[in-house]
Amino acid sequence: MTSVRVRDEESFERALRRFTKACEKAGLMTDIKKHQYFEKPSEKKKRKMNAAKRKARKTMYENQ
Numbered sequence: 001m002t003s004v005r006v007r008d009e010e011s012f013e014r015a016l017r018r019f020t021k022a023c024e025k026a027g028l029m030t031d032i033k034k035h036q037y038f039e040k041p042s043e044k045k046k047r048k049m050n051a052a053k054r055k056a057r058k059t060m061y062e063n064q
Contacts, residue, residue: 002026 004019
């Protein structure tokens with residue numbers, strides 16, 4: 001659970017900005033977007049395979 005303590009004489013906007021940055025750093029927003037809709041196991045496997053192929057292709061081009 002991400003939490004932010006409001007400091008003395010700190011505006012609400014500043015505390016909210018710190019909270020949103022902490023959420024982004026923790027990866028909460030991407031996790032929420034990923035779990036917003038159900039993904040079939042076959043689709044998840046296909047997505048991970050494509051990501052692995054992209055990563056392998058990228059490392060291959062960097063090593064040349």
